[in-house]
Amino acid sequence: MLLAVLVATVAGVVAGVLIASALSRRAVAPIRVDPVVDEATGSSVRDAVDRLEIGVVMFGSAGDVTFSNAAARMMNGTHAGLIVSDHLAQVVEQVRTRGAGSREVVLHGPPRQIIAIEAKPLPRGGVVATIQDVSARALVDAMRKDFVANISHELKTPVGAIAVLAETVAEERDPAVASSLSARLVDEAHRAIRTIDDLLELSRIESKQPSDDLVDLAAVVDLAVERGRALAIGRDIEIAALDSGDALRVRGDRRQLESALGNLVENAVKYSHDGGAVQVRVRLDEPWIELMVADQGVGIPARDLDRVFERFYRVDKARARGTGGTGLGLSIVRHVAGNHGGDVAVQSAEGEGATFVIRLPARLLVAPTAADDNDRALSAPGDER
Amino acid sequence: MSAELRANFHEQLDQIRTEIARMSADVTELVPRATDILLDADLEGAEYVILGDDDYDARSIELEEQCFRVIALQAPVAQDLRSLVSAIKIIADVERSADLCVNICKATRRIYGHELDAELRGVIRKMGEQAHALFKECTEAYLNLDGPRAAALHDMDSYLDDLQRQFIQVIFESHAAGHIDLQVAVQLAVVARFFERIGDHAVNVGERVRYIVDAWVPEHPYPESDNDPPEIVAVPELGADD
Numbered sequence: 064m065l066l067a068v069l070v071a072t073v074a075g076v077v078a079g080v081l082i083a084s085a086l087s088r089r090a091v092a093p094i095r096v097d098p099v100v101d102e103a104t105g106s107s108v109r110d111a112v113d114r115l116e117i118g119v120v121m122f123g124s125a126g127d128v129t130f131s132n133a134a135a136r137m138m139n140g141t142h143a144g145l146i147v148s149d150h151l152a153q154v155v156e157q158v159r160t161r162g163a164g165s166r167e168v169v170l171h172g173p174p175r176q177i178i179a180i181e182a183k184p185l186p187r188g189g190v191v192a193t194i195q196d197v198s199a200r201a202l203v204d205a206m207r208k209d210f211v212a213n214i215s216h217e218l219k220t221p222v223g224a225i226a227v228l229a230e231t232v233a234e235e236r237d238p239a240v241a242s243s244l245s246a247r248l249v250d251e252a253h254r255a256i257r258t259i260d261d262l263l264e265l266s267r268i269e270s271k272q273p274s275d276d277l278v279d280l281a282a283v284v285d286l287a288v289e290r291g292r293a294l295a296i297g298r299d300i301e302i303a304a305l306d307s308g309d310a311l312r313v314r315g316d317r318r319q320l321e322s323a324l325g326n327l328v329e330n331a332v333k334y335s336h337d338g339g340a341v342q343v344r345v346r347l348d349e350p351w352i353e354l355m356v357a358d359q360g361v362g363i364p365a366r367d368l369d370r371v372f373e374r375f376y377r378v379d380k381a382r383a384r385g386t387g388g389t390g391l392g393l394s395i396v397r398h399v400a401g402n403h404g405g406d407v408a409v410q411s412a413e414g415e416g417a418t419f420v421i422r423l424p425a426r427l428l429v430a431p432t433a434a435d436d437n438d439r440a441l442s443a444p445g446d447e448r
Numbered sequence: 449m450s451a452e453l454r455a456n457f458h459e460q461l462d463q464i465r466t467e468i469a470r471m472s473a474d475v476t477e478l479v480p481r482a483t484d485i486l487l488d489a490d491l492e493g494a495e496y497v498i499l500g501d502d503d504y505d506a507r508s509i510e511l512e513e514q515c516f517r518v519i520a521l522q523a524p525v526a527q528d529l530r531s532l533v534s535a536i537k538i539i540a541d542v543e544r545s546a547d548l549c550v551n552i553c554k555a556t557r558r559i560y561g562h563e564l565d566a567e568l569r570g571v572i573r574k575m576g577e578q579a580h581a582l583f584k585e586c587t588e589a590y591l592n593l594d595g596p597r598a599a600a601l602h603d604m605d606s607y608l609d610d611l612q613r614q615f616i617q618v619i620f621e622s623h624a625a626g627h628i629d630l631q632v633a634v635q636l637a638v639v640a641r642f643f644e645r646i647g648d649h650a651v652n653v654g655e656r657v658r659y660i661v662d663a664w665v666p667e668h669p670y671p672e673s674d675n676d677p678p679e680i681v682a683v684p685e686l687g688a689d690d
Contacts, residue, residue, distance in 0.1 A: 140588065140591055140592045141588060142473050142476055142584045142587055142588055145466075145469055145470045145472075145473035145587070145591065146470075146473050146474070146477065148470075149470055149474075170477065171477055171479075171480035171481055171484070171580070172480065173480070173577060360566075361566035362566055362570060364487075364569070364570075364573060365573065365577075412570050412573075412574070413566050413569045413570035413573055414565065414566035414567035414568070414569060414570030414571065415567075415570055
């Protein structure tokens, strides 16, 4: 009797457990990650998804998270994670009501980040969402869009002004007015010429291999300083070559280097306050030769720092015309540096001036001993350091 | 059964903390947004932030209610009690900081049309960045109940205080040079105070995190009170204007 009860109890418990496990399996089965395993290596889909750079999160039918990969888990406990998870929940809700959902979340930073969330329903219920940092892509898109808008603006503005002024002059009978209009006509024409000249210069630099001149950096600095002084007349700006790199000679394109450093010094003067100082310095800091131009002027806001080297990019769009620049100077500088195997960097904060540094590889340097003997230096490139 | 209840209770505590941290993260985003709005004289953006403030008020009331309910129904003790009582205070700090961002946006309207010197803009940008960094730090310290990180907030705040002093100095100089009129100068001084206060609230949150983690309380009397505005020294002659 006792035995029978015992057997019955055991059987009941076993059956209960079986039923319970069957039920629970049915409950979780549709939302569990398919354990697809590659037989040869033993790696599972989960391992693969964990190594993706984009975040992947799966949601069950109740909206609960059933899986998140390593990239998504990394966001736990961070400021970005809090913001993204909030939007993620809303996007998943969108999928439920509309069948698909996506959103771009802007994190103000600095650095400013744009995170794209996309979610799709899964065939057997639940939702899968991806989280991806698209800041770089957004920057490229902005560059392209701005470039097209800016180039048409920079070219059309003076030409449009010329057309209107010319029409007015043609009808004007008062010689005094006509002469003032013609003066403006000339200004606008020169503006158009400057822009076109710079564009041509830029495309020349982009397309042409730099020529192989023996360039005396001190002479390049002197020329740039002179260019700056001509622009600084009447503004009490002191332009000094603190260290002009005496005896530093490099192999490079003389015209391009002169244009690059000249542009930097001109910029420094333009954006200086009256009574400010501009300093030019050349120094050898293996493996680089650094050409540095520093000013104490208005500086560049942090969010524009990455973009100042773009063609036609303006920090202060409203005041751009006042400085008389074409918006191409820094692009030219960047291309010249790139053509010589170097780069250009800027360090600045708004209101604290700016320092631009062109870095050229030190291998362009011609050994000082060889520099004393021009013929040998020119005929024996093997002497280069 | 009681273990299950406890687990449920702790889940509730975690959820409340996450929700408060989420509101705090939203306010963290509000700081650079308000800074941009101020510097770009973005009146439309200002309007959005001002209108959005009701949402923060509603959220903070709702979260406070949740804390009250848990305290009343669960009779928490020790760290659980500390975390709920602190949560109520943290909610107030976060909500107040959202108000300060709204105030910055309102100041944007008042100084609209006045050009600011690059020096002024530079310091405003720096204050905005520092206040943002402080708030981000206190949010993450609270979310992860990270005592050491919370303790570091004090030093970050002294830099913000230094920036405020520097900013006031630049305002005087800009006003003396005739670049901004008295009205704008006063508005900007008030804006400086808003940023400085945001930093103070972040420090408060940090102190409460330390209190939750190991019942730390600030020494009394304060060696140096956090909430005193930084002393402003060396006022240059202001006679230039009249």
